[in-house]
Amino acid sequence: MAREKNQYKPPKxxxxxxxxxxxxxxxxxxxxxxxxxxxxxxxxxxxxxxxEDYEVRKGFFGSRWVGLEHFRTLFTGPDFLGALRNTVCIMxxxxxxxxxxxxxxxxxxxxxxSRKYKRxxxxxxxxxxxxxxxxxxxxxxxxxxxDGPLTMLLTKLGAENQNWLANNKIPVFWIIYVLMGVWQGIxxxxxxxxxSIATVSGDLHEAAAIDGASxxxxxxxxxxxxxxxxxxxxxxxxxxxxxxxxxxxILLLYMPSTYNVADTVYTYTYRMAFGGGGNNYGLSxxxxxxQSIVATTLLIGSNxxxxxxxxxxxxx
Amino acid sequence: xKGFKKxxxxxxxxxxxxxxxxxxxxxxxxxxxxxxxxxLYNAQDASFYTDYAENPTIQYLLSKTWGENEDTIALEFxxxxxxxxxxxxxxxxxxxxxxxxxxxxxxxxxxxxxxxEMILDITELVEQYxxxxxxxxxxxxxxxxxxxxxxxGQDRIxxxxxxxxxxxxxxxxxxxxxxxxxxxxxxxQTGASFTGGYTDPNDVDxxxxxxxxxxxxxxPVYISDWEWMFEIFTEAMADLGITxxxxxxxxxxxxxxxxxxxxxxxxxxxxxxxxxxxxVRFGGDSESMRAYLQCLNNWYEKGWxxxxxxxxxxxxxxxxxxxxKRLGRVGLWIGTQGELGGRLDMHDxxxxxxxxxxxxxxxxxxxYGDESxxxxxxxxxxxxSSLVGTGFLVMEGADxxxxxxxxxxxxxxxxxxxxLLHTLGATPAQMEEAGLDTSFYEKNGIAEGTYTxxxxxxxxxxxxxxxxxxxxxxxxxxxxxPGYTLVSSVDEGYAETYENSMKAWVKYVNKGQIxxxxxxxxxxxxxxxxxxxxxxxxxxxxxxxxxEFIKGITDIDSDEDWGNWCTMxxxxxxxxxxxxxxxxxxxxxxxx
Numbered sequence: 001m002a003r004e005k006n007q008y009k010p011p012k013x014x015x016x017x018x019x020x021x022x023x024x025x026x027x028x029x030x031x032x033x034x035x036x037x038x039x040x041x042x043x044x045x046x047x048x049x050x051x052e053d054y055e056v057r058k059g060f061f062g063s064r065w066v067g068l069e070h071f072r073t074l075f076t077g078p079d080f081l082g083a084l085r086n087t088v089c090i091m092x093x094x095x096x097x098x099x100x101x102x103x104x105x106x107x108x109x110x111x112x113x114s115r116k117y118k119r120x121x122x123x124x125x126x127x128x129x130x131x132x133x134x135x136x137x138x139x140x141x142x143x144x145x146x147d148g149p150l151t152m153l154l155t156k157l158g159a160e161n162q163n164w165l166a167n168n169k170i171p172v173f174w175i176i177y178v179l180m181g182v183w184q185g186i187x188x189x190x191x192x193x194x195x196s197i198a199t200v201s202g203d204l205h206e207a208a209a210i211d212g213a214s215x216x217x218x219x220x221x222x223x224x225x226x227x228x229x230x231x232x233x234x235x236x237x238x239x240x241x242x243x244x245x246x247x248x249x250i251l252l253l254y255m256p257s258t259y260n261v262a263d264t265v266y267t268y269t270y271r272m273a274f275g276g277g278g279n280n281y282g283l284s285x286x287x288x289x290x291q292s293i294v295a296t297t298l299l300i301g302s303n304x305x306x307x308x309x310x311x312x313x314x315x316x
Numbered sequence: 317x318k319g320f321k322k323x324x325x326x327x328x329x330x331x332x333x334x335x336x337x338x339x340x341x342x343x344x345x346x347x348x349x350x351x352x353x354x355x356l357y358n359a360q361d362a363s364f365y366t367d368y369a370e371n372p373t374i375q376y377l378l379s380k381t382w383g384e385n386e387d388t389i390a391l392e393f394x395x396x397x398x399x400x401x402x403x404x405x406x407x408x409x410x411x412x413x414x415x416x417x418x419x420x421x422x423x424x425x426x427x428x429x430x431x432x433e434m435i436l437d438i439t440e441l442v443e444q445y446x447x448x449x450x451x452x453x454x455x456x457x458x459x460x461x462x463x464x465x466x467x468x469g470q471d472r473i474x475x476x477x478x479x480x481x482x483x484x485x486x487x488x489x490x491x492x493x494x495x496x497x498x499x500x501x502x503x504x505q506t507g508a509s510f511t512g513g514y515t516d517p518n519d520v521d522x523x524x525x526x527x528x529x530x531x532x533x534x535x536p537v538y539i540s541d542w543e544w545m546f547e548i549f550t551e552a553m554a555d556l557g558i559t560x561x562x563x564x565x566x567x568x569x570x571x572x573x574x575x576x577x578x579x580x581x582x583x584x585x586x587x588x589x590x591x592x593x594x595x596v597r598f599g600g601d602s603e604s605m606r607a608y609l610q611c612l613n614n615w616y617e618k619g620w621x622x623x624x625x626x627x628x629x630x631x632x633x634x635x636x637x638x639x640x641k642r643l644g645r646v647g648l649w650i651g652t653q654g655e656l657g658g659r660l661d662m663h664d665x666x667x668x669x670x671x672x673x674x675x676x677x678x679x680x681x682x683x684y685g686d687e688s689x690x691x692x693x694x695x696x697x698x699x700x701s702s703l704v705g706t707g708f709l710v711m712e713g714a715d716x717x718x719x720x721x722x723x724x725x726x727x728x729x730x731x732x733x734x735x736l737l738h739t740l741g742a743t744p745a746q747m748e749e750a751g752l753d754t755s756f757y758e759k760n761g762i763a764e765g766t767y768t769x770x771x772x773x774x775x776x777x778x779x780x781x782x783x784x785x786x787x788x789x790x791x792x793x794x795x796x797x798p799g800y801t802l803v804s805s806v807d808e809g810y811a812e813t814y815e816n817s818m819k820a821w822v823k824y825v826n827k828g829q830i831x832x833x834x835x836x837x838x839x840x841x842x843x844x845x846x847x848x849x850x851x852x853x854x855x856x857x858x859x860x861x862x863x864e865f866i867k868g869i870t871d872i873d874s875d876e877d878w879g880n881w882c883t884m885x886x887x888x889x890x891x892x893x894x895x896x897x898x899x900x901x902x903x904x905x906x907x908x
Contacts, residue, residue, distance in 0.1 A: 055841055056406045057424060057432040064842070078853060141630070166627045255629040256569055256859035271856055278848030 049285035056281075063282075070286035074269070082260055083268035089171065090264065091242040093178045099238055101182045103231060106193030107219055122194070125187025137252040140180055141165060168258045177250065177262075196230040197223055232306045232313040240299030244291060265291055349718045351390040353415035354708075355408075356796055357422065359395040361787035364760070368393040372756045373794040376742040379750040382728075383445070383721035409434065414711035416722065417476075419796075423709060425837035426474035427465045435709045439473040445723035448730035452479055452800070458703040461834040461906045476726060478705025478738075478795075482803040486701045488634040489821030491655060492536070492545060492648040495672040496552040497527050504530040504544065514672070520658035521811030523672045535674075535820065538682040539580070539611065542648070546620040549647030556667060561645040565622035565636045566612065568629045570862035573855060575696025575829050576650075581607040581681045582689040585696045586858050587851060588893050589828040592695070594905040596830070596897045598890040600858060601882035607685025609865045609872045614684075616866050626863040633698070644668035654785065656817050675817025678824055696829040701822045708798050729799025738799035739806060740767045740775060741792035756792075766792050767806075774807045782809035826907060833907045835900040843896045850893045857884060 019026050045060070050070055052063040074080060105125070112118040128136070143150040144164040155161045164176060200223055208218050247266040254262035269287035273280040307314035360368060368374065369391055381388055394415055396404035405422045408414055414434070420426070429435045442450050453460050456479055463475045498512040505528060512525020527534060529541045536542055546563040553561060571578040571586050579585050583592065584599030591597055599605055615621040622628075628636055634650045635641075641649050642660060644667030655673055662668045678694040710719070728734040743765035744754040757763050761780045766789060770776035781789050795801060808815065830836060831851075836844070861881065865872040872878065 053842070053845060056409045057429065057434055059410075062432075073849070078857065138630075146624070163624065163627055166624075252630070255627055257626050257863060259860050272849075272852050275852045275855060278844060278851075280845065280848065280852075 046285065047289055049282055050289045051286075052282055054281040054285070066282065070280075070283045071290070073283060074272070074286055074290065077268065077272060079259065079263060079268055080265075083263040083265050086174070086261060087243065087245055087264040087266075090174050090177060090245045093171070093174055094181065094242045094245065095235075095239055098178050098182055098185075099235060101186050102189030103193055105186050106190040106197060107223065109190065109194055110197040110223070111215065111219070122187065125190070127187070128184045129188035131184065133248045134252060136180065136184055137249055140176070140253065144176065165253055166255065166257060168261050170261055173254070173258055173261045177245075177253070180249070192230060192234060193227060196227040200226040228311070229313045233315050236299060236302045236306055236315040239302040240295050243295045243298055350387050350721055351392065352417065352714075352717065352722045353392045353394055354797075355394045355396075355415040355418040357395075357401055357419045358398060360791045360796070364756075364787070364791035368395065368796065371794060372747060372752070372754075372792060373737050373741040374797075375752055376737070376747055376750055377725055377728075377794065379752060380725075381721075382724040383718075385721075387718070387721040389721045389725060412712075414713055416711060416714040416717060416719075417708045418711050420475065420707045420709050425839070426463075426709060427467065427838060428841060429709065430465075430467065430472075430474055434712050435474060436712060436715055437467065437472050437474060438476070438710050441710070441719055441723055442473045442476075445720050446476075446727035446730070448727050448734075449476065452730055456703070457906060461904060462704050462707060462837075465838065466903075475707045475709055476798045477707040478798040478801060479730070480703050480705055480801045480803050481735075481805060483701040483703060483822045483825060484801070484803050485808070485818040486821045488650060488652045489675050489817070490648065490678065491651050491673050491675045491817065493549070493552075493644075493646075493671060494523070494525065494527065494674040495670055496647060497545060497548055498525050498672075500552045500555065501527065501545075501548045503528055505532075512672075513670075514658065519811070520661070521656075521814045523657065523674075523813050535816075536676045537680060539679045539684070540682050542679050543615075543620075543683070545648065546615070546618075550620065552647070553645075558645050558667070561640060562622040563620040563647040564615070564649060565628070565646070566625045566866075567633045567636065568626050568631070568863075569855075569859045570612065570626065570866050571608070571858070572633060572698050573858075574698040574831070575694070575826060576678060576698050578605070578608045579696040579828070580678050580692075580694045581605075581611070581685055582692045583695040583828060585829065586862070587854060588830055588847075588890070588897055589696055590830055590833075590835075590901050590905065590907060591828065594901060596894050596901050598885075598894060600854060600885045600890065603685055604689050606872065606878060607681065607689040609862070611681070611684045612866045613868060613872050617868065621866070626867070642668070644671055653818070656814055657811075674813070675820045677820040694824040695827055697824055697826045698829075701825055705801055706796070706798060726798060729794070729797060731800075735800035735802055736775070738794055738797070739802040740777070741765070741789070741794065760788055760791075762788070762792065770807045772807070774805055775802065776807040777809045779809060828907060830897060830901070830907070835897070835904045835907075838900045838903055839896075843900075847893050847896050850888060850890065853888050854885065854890065857888065 013021075048060055049063075051065060051067055052060070053066050053069075054060075054063045109118055109122060112121070142148055145151065146161060146163045151161065151164060154164075164172065167173065204222050204226075205218055208222055213221065244266070245264055247264075247270070250262055250264055250267050251270065254267065265287060269284055273284040273287075303314050303316060356368065359366075360371070365371070369378075374391065378389060378391065401422045408418075423429060424432075426435060430437060442453075450473075453463060453473065459477055459479045462477045463473055464471050465474050466472070467474075495512075498510045501510055502508065503510060503526075510525060510527050512523065512527065514520075514522050515524055516522040529536050530544050531537045531541050536545060549563040553559075553563075566577075573585060573587050575585050575589075578599075579589075582602075582604035583589065584597065584602040584604035586600045586605055588596055588598050612621060616623070622637065625636075631637060634652055636649065637646070640646055641651065641655075644660065651673070656675060658670075658672055660668050660673060661671050678697065680691060680693060682690055684690075729738045744757045744763065745765075747754045747757075757765065762778060764778065766781045767775045767777050777789075781792075790796070810818065839847070861870075861884075864870045865877075865881075870877040870881075
């Protein structure tokens with residue numbers, strides 16, 4: 001108790017006093033604040049489109065109010081359930097296979113002794129992240145075509161010779177899609193982990209090594225617990241974003257004969273809203289709102305779970 | 317520290333100001349009464365000039381005076397970057413910052429735009445300032461259907477459309493390897509081998525042969541002619557050792573919903589269309605569709621049809637499996653002008669050596685389905701050719717300017733003299749007379765202009781224009797503006813064989829595809845939205861299941877499978893689409 005009484009307490013300062021004292025800091029924050037309001041909050045008003053038969057020329061206030069009609073159209077659409085299933089499955093694979101890959105990569109990188117080699121590998125691993133989706137998908141189409149090099153390799157290994165992207169059996173497309181994402185994002189996704197691993201005290205490793213711990217043991221008993229808060233934070237963010245899978249890449253990779261396995265909520269909405277020759281902005285907005293709500297729920301849910309089961313580590 | 321604070325504040329203020337400035341529109345400063353802004357859908361080839369106002373014919377027009385008061389005018393052209401036209405249009409709507417004239421390639425239908433007070437009703441303006449255009453509207457049905465709409469029970473002019481003297485040639489169409497027919501085919505009447513070849517090895521169009529098709533003519537007309545060709549192509553490919561190719565491919569869904577081959581089996585297309593009796597029908601579950609699918613299934617089973625057609629989703633309909641085609645491994649395909657004659661010959665001793673490609677029209681079915689599906693001319697054609705050219709709308713707010721001189725200038729382009737300028741551009745002599753720079757002509761190898769007068773009295777394009785693969789003619793004339801375009805009065809300078817191919821592509825013009833037709837322009841927003849939603853669902857189903865019939869995954873000859881298909885399509889309530897579209901077709905049945 002005595003110790004608590006003696007603890008330092010900062011003097012109470014009102015917001016105005018703080019602003020007056022640190023006005024330059026507030027001034028530097030201003031652009032970010034304005035940008036967030038203008039680009040993130042004001043456009044939220046556009047959600048209203050989800051409840052209107054929106055027409056650009058009539059605007060938000062002139063378009064016909066249709067209530068929940070677009071949601072009804074979306075949820076009762078012929079292929080909605082299939083698209084939702086594919087979205088969830090791809091999300092799950094992304095959150096497991098796709099999430100673990102950059103962590104493992106970061107671990108392996110951290111264990112490399114040659115700094116020059118490490119930097120070279122790191123830089124090379126970042127490059128695919130900067131390749132446009134259309135280029136990546138074009139490469140994939142070529143590699144997995146009937147006579148593509150990857151297909152040839154798989155055929156040599158005993159698989160059937162086929163255009164793998166035309167395979168509409170579960171879970172071929174899902175795995176191809178996630179592996180493509182892993183290839184493209186493994187380097188970029190590992191940056192945070194590499195930085196986090198670098199902050200782990202060398203003394204701990206040294207002490208463990210003296211005690212006879214192997215490299216694997218040091219990795220699992222020291223490095224992993226030390227970077228766990230970072231892993232949890234990235235996981236929570238990843239879960240939230242993972243639901244928004246597949247727009248540009250899937251549109252470029254799928255074909256009508258693989259809609260049953262490749263169609264996601266995004267691509268399904270795209271076809272329904274813009275595939276009939278007209279532009280159904282209302283349906284598109286309704287789908288966007290639905291996906292945002294699901295993503296936010298997942299984000300909050302995963303954060304709660306990580307707080308409960310992850311030693312109190314959470315994003316917020 | 318104090319200095320740092322000042323710098324920080326200045327930097328923050330600067331960033332904020334910069335950001336907020338970026339949010340605003342880039343307002344123009346043109347306020348002169350006779351300066352008009354014109355929004356164009358796409359730009360000319362930038363290798364000639366970057367601003368359309370630099371076009372020599374536009375400069376020539378601007379050097380003249382227009383209207384009752386003989387005013388000079390200035391034009392400012394706005395061209396959005398390629399691919400962003402729709403966004404640009406929507407930004408204009410959102411900001412209300414309209415040009416004086418706008419090409420209506422991405423805009424909504426004129427009546428709906430008038431209702432939203434986005435465009436002006438130009439009836440009185442046309443009557444006053446555009447007598448030539450007005451007279452043309454009275455006599456040209458196709459033009460009238462595009463530009464005149466009923467408003468409050470009265471016919472009103474809402475748009476300025478270009479008019480074509482005749483159906484102009486189209487840039488793409490079906491074509492086949494005629495050299496294979498000569499080499500491997502036999503005369504169906506006499507059984508004799510064909511003879512033929514190039515009369516001039518350096519002229520890609522100098523082909524002569526004695527090919528006769530089973531239907532008796534020198535060009536393929538019927539499906540049976542096509543199948544006769546496929547047999548020959550199969551033999552050719554076997555002889556040439558081509559084991560992994562095919563006679564022809566198909567657009568990846570298995571059809572083109574706007575028409576083409578699927579409309580050769582008795583008018584129908586898989587969605588809604590207008591029949592020759594002006595009745596709206598849905599073709600997805602029609603006997604025509606079944607006959608079409610039976611045909612494609614047969615071609616697939618025989619190996620004539622590309623076995624992987626449904627996987628080529630990235631290919632444009634006129635460039636399906638382009639590499640294979642250009643390597644000379646395909647017999648018949650949809651291609652472009654630049655692939656006709658011997659233009660694909662790579663002179664490398666490969667499969668394109670000695671190639672001769674001839675254009676052909678869509679075929680008439682004489683093989684599949686019942687009698688209602690046979691001997692009916694192709695009814696719906698994709699894209700294709702039209703008697704009406706580009707349309708323009710006079711936008712809201714334009715009446716703040718004196719529109720007389722602008723409209724008088726545009727009206728001039730509907731006169732005989734103006735039509736020549738519109739189609740072939742000003743001559744260097746005209747430019748000199750007007751005191752204008754003629755270096756454009758010298759620089760681009762058309763020192764005498766784009767045309768001469770031929771022996772038959774027609775305007776003959778000079779060879780530099782005929783042989784130009786780029787946009788030299790477009791850069792020279794002013795056909796991006798509305799006006800009268802000469803077609804039959806112009807001798808394109810094409811070789812006879814080349815011109816025959818081009819003629820074949822416009823042998824059948826679209827008569828039944830409703831989407832984008834004049835009737836469609838009359839639809840209310842609600843009805844259009846309802847039809848659009850129905851169409852999305854139907855196309856979504858068709859895309860996923862049509863290929864199954866073609867590939868034999870489901871049996872097109874089985875009444876049960878066909879019945880299931882029809883039942884599924886009926887579930888989309890296509891009758892509602894018919895009920896919605898028919899009243900508008902009744903109001904304006906013209907398509908063409």
